[in-house]
Amino acid sequence: MSDSDLRWRYRDEAPRAPEGRFSLGELIEGSGPIELDIGFGRGLSLFERAAAAPESRIIGIEVKTKLAYKVNERLQKHDLRNVAILCGDAREILKRAEPAGSLQRVALHFPDPWWKKRHDKRRVIGEALLTELARLLKPGGELFIQTDVEHRAEQYVAQLQETAGFTLASDSGYVEVNPFDARSNREKRAIEDGLPVWRILATRD
Numbered sequence: 729m730s731d732s733d734l735r736w737r738y739r740d741e742a743p744r745a746p747e748g749r750f751s752l753g754e755l756i757e758g759s760g761p762i763e764l765d766i767g768f769g770r771g772l773s774l775f776e777r778a779a780a781a782p783e784s785r786i787i788g789i790e791v792k793t794k795l796a797y798k799v800n801e802r803l804q805k806h807d808l809r810n811v812a813i814l815c816g817d818a819r820e821i822l823k824r825a826e827p828a829g830s831l832q833r834v835a836l837h838f839p840d841p842w843w844k845k846r847h848d849k850r851r852v853i854g855e856a857l858l859t860e861l862a863r864l865l866k867p868g869g870e871l872f873i874q875t876d877v878e879h880r881a882e883q884y885v886a887q888l889q890e891t892a893g894f895t896l897a898s899d900s901g902y903v904e905v906n907p908f909d910a911r912s913n914r915e916k917r918a919i920e921d922g923l924p925v926w927r928i929l930a931t932r933d
């Protein structure tokens with residue numbers, strides 16, 4: 729298959745969210761807690777989280793069609809039925825997601841790899857996303873963000889302090905370990921390379 733055929737295949741066959749408003753709970757059978765992994769990249773965090781929390785229903789959102797397609801293909805090969813993939817911009821998808829107060833946990837592992845000011849609009853963590861997450865998380869629900877870029881971590885802490893409905897898990901905003909027991913590909917590499925990682929945990933009031 730040519731590169732261009734493959735690109736069409738990724739675009740056409742990557743799993744998408746239903747049209748219009750849709751229910752997060754109906755994406756995966758069962759009644760376990762619903763979790764989100766936004767921008768899962770090559771998907772290690774989905775597989776590790778599915779193993780660590782087999783009772784949870786895990787929804788991964790990824791904007792890149794090739795990654796969404798390939799990770800979905802691997803999930804099917806492993807017959808992992810408690811994980812569902814949605815391809816698209818998390819900020820757009822979550823605006824249409826229902827019901828409020830249905831999410832137990834949300835993870836963003838190493839988001840926003842863009843440095844330049846002109847790329848600010850591409851950053852996934854911002855007012856639009858945090859407002860939707862505050863709506864969708866249940867009281868006591870957890871939001872975990874980790875990054876290897878210190879000034880981004882500082883921005884995330886400041887943004888969470890300004891967003892109504894969230895309380896940081898510590899005075900500084902940071903926690904020592906990933907509380908979700910599931911490493912992402914970037915986290916695994918950072919640990920192997922001995923690089924610092926800033927980890928932020930907040931709970932929904």
Ligand SMILES: C[S@@+](CC[C@H](N)C(=O)[O-])C[C@H]1O[C@@H](n2cnc3c(N)ncnc32)[C@H](O)[C@@H]1O
Nearest residue numbers: 767768769790791817818837838852912913914
């Ligand atoms: C630096 S990578 C990190 C990947 C993975 N979480 C990890 O830690 O290895 C950031 C990922 O977020 C995805 N992403 C960026 N903006 C997004 C958005 N608005 N909605 C969904 N995914 C997004 C990118 O395509 C990319 O796969």
